[in-house]
Amino acid sequence: MVNPTPSQSLRALVCGAAISCLLLFSGCQIQQPVRVDASFNTAPALATRGPSDIAVLPIEDGTKDHAVERHLTFLRQEVMRQLPDRLFTPLRSEIVDASLRSEAAPIGESMLTPATLQRIAGRVREDALLAIRVDTWDESSLMTNRRVKFALQAALVGSDGQQLWSGSLKGDVKAGGAGAAPLGRDSAARSCAELAVRELLLNLPRRTIQ
Secondary structure: OOOOOOHHHHHHHHHHHHHHHHHHHHHHHEEEOOOEEEEEEEOOOHHHHHHOOOOOOOEEEEHHOOOOOHHHHHHHHHHHHHHHOOOEEEEHHHHHHHHOOOOOOOOOOOOOOOOHHHHHHOOOOEEEEEEEEEEEOOOOOOOOOOOEEEEEEEEEEEOOOOOOEEEEEEEEEOOOOOOOOOOOHHHHHHHHHHHHHHHHHOOOOOOOOO
């Protein structure tokens, strides 16, 4: 049996380290914290009008078995918290709710229906109205892979009911993003909700300041 020379041992060690790095890199590539597919349309009027004050409607739960119900208030608060990053100013939710208390979509119809949005637009004296509907919220992998699958729709309409921006976003996100996931189911789910909102608003063009 021939023992390897020092140079052969060094080459084997270097090759082994390189393979380990490649495997680690491949694993990191596979475990992307955010994987989304977005489809949005922006009307030219969004830039020309440059709306500032935004009335954020209560988030609509379009999921089966009300899967996202317990997160609806948090999602709305998160949208309002992140809107200033896009240079928009959210109106206080109390003002929005008081102005729209008697308004509701017809039974079986979404608030995102253009006719419904046109009917309630301008009631809060807002520059634009933002409506969001969650169609899918799947936490089945939350306690194993720390991930949530989701799908949502959103629309921004002017105070006259003209549609300024609309579309859909779907995908899955990992609690904690690229970092460690929070402990506890609710904390992890809300971390995923925060990331989902961030991805949604990244598709909303920043306000054009006149």
